[in-house]
Amino acid sequence: MIAAGVLMEQGRAASHAWLPDGAWAMLPWETSPDELRARINQSYLMVLRDLQPR
Numbered sequence: 383m384i385a386a387g388v389l390m391e392q393g394r395a396a397s398h399a400w401l402p403d404g405a406w407a408m409l410p411w412e413t414s415p416d417e418l419r420a421r422i423n424q425s426y427l428m429v430l431r432d433l434q435p436r
Contacts, residue, residue: 389407395408
């Protein structure tokens, strides 16, 4: 949620209309492929970490 908020404050993302209170951010079409790749990788690792047995 912090990362989404930072991106929105920087004007690099917008909150999603259907999930305004969540930690989701909508990236514009103009986002560079490198940044998209990094964001997708970060999201994947966060989900994978949460799925690990404790």
